[in-house]
Amino acid sequence: MNIKMSGINKAFGGNPVLRDAGFELSDGEIHALMGENGAGKSTLMKILTGVYTKDAGEIYVDGQEVCYKNPQEAEKAGIVFIHQELNVLFDMTVEENMFLGKEITKKFGVCDRQAMRAEVKKILDTLGVNISPAASMDTLSIGQQQMIEIAKALMVDAKVIIMDEPTAALTQKETEVLFGVVRSLREKGVSIVYISHRMEEIFELCDRITILRDGQYIGTREISKTDMTEVVKMMIGREIGERYPERDVKIGDIAFEVKNLNCPGVFSDISFQVRAGEVLGVAGLMGAGRTEIMQSIFGNMPNVTGQIFVEGKEVHNKNPEQAMKNGIGFITEDRKTEGLMLEESIMKNIAITNLGRISKNGVLNKKSEMDMVKAGIEELHIKCTGPEHYCNKLSGGNQQKVVFAKWIFTDPKVLILDEPTRGVDIGAKKEIYSIINNLAAQGVAIIMVSSELPEVLGMSDRIMVITEGKIGGFIDRQDANQENVMILATGGQNDGK
């Protein structure tokens, strides 16, 4: 199926978001769509699939002008959109979710559960995921939920699949599985629109790339005829140089220590130390228990035993409030349910973690609140109309920046980052890395969980690898490479280093 979009305009509340934007997709190609956070990628695809209506422009599908009124209409035409912000129905099982509205029925309209289960199993097998069709959606990790969304797209006989940040929550291994699936879809003539901020993935997987900047079409290139420098320049209008900024920090004393942390059935024997000014990267496969370990340090998991020390003093974090009081900050991987109040303004979200700083004797100082929020918006280049901008009206990557802004003013002694740059564009990633470096320079002990291996390798002084709820090993920065981290993550032996 080929698609041609041209002259697309779209404004929200008088704010132009797309200006003369365009995009062309050919039969059986994998076409990357790139651009900074807020450039308009998701919006352009939402216009194609009838989620939003365009203010101006034309859309041709196989030479016919179309204007889908809603996503169902687009889906009927064979265009499926896997959204960036997953809409998971938590109180459903995997198979109910996958067959929602498309149940296989026997005579008299009775659901044919057996047929449905067999179908679900078949699709999940193609994806190489080991999830029971009867599992409840809320027991799945974000990565697994993402896989289910992809599985849903495979169920429909799609001719075009739009994937908006599909690997943001996946690990290396799952990403490889996904790439296999995407390539075999291409062989069958399916076209894929691939939206991602992960440059390496785009160069590995895609045939062509189109770049948007500030809602405008900048250009299209064949991947084999371009390079990362050109792509970055098209995206942000300049070169950014080294992606991982230098960190010149003197590593200090042990600032944080965990001894024998255990949580039955989830993880065991977790002991590690982090020094002031040190960045400890935490790698591992999805489901290895990294997030759970971090959540329990932050007082957010039941049935945990073990000891936690901040600057040599034992602390007991029964809940996140206590953990915060004890000097621990936490930037969560799941901004949608834990990190952000989407229905609230940027201001409200940043203020809530900083009440101590901006109030005196329990009275909020409006001016310091405003100053702090403005500083956060500026420092992180959050693309918004101002402090009152609602978080659900921000682009995905800009939401992540707000999550970050919530914590940079809290002066933590230890800062835990769980997938800190998920969905964030390359320029903003570098800004976040610089902020991490600044915090380290101020003596904060940093623990950074990330599934993006280049990021772990580029940012960590030391890497702790978690495998199946246990520590697989530690690797120092100078010895670390993609390969030895993966070996440890999959349960292999450390090679003596």
Ligand SMILES: Nc1ncnc2c1ncn2[C@@H]1O[C@H](COP(=O)(O)OP(=O)(O)OP(=O)(O)O)[C@@H](O)[C@H]1O
């Ligand atoms: N429903 C909405 N109401 C108001 N503004 C919106 C809405 N949806 C998107 N926007 C604005 O439109 C702009 C483009 O957003 P969009 O989500 O398309 O960006 P994106 O390129 O997908 O970014 P990201 O990489 O962060 O996902 C942003 O500035 C965003 O704040």
Ligand SMILES: [Mg+2]
């Ligand atoms: Mg987006």
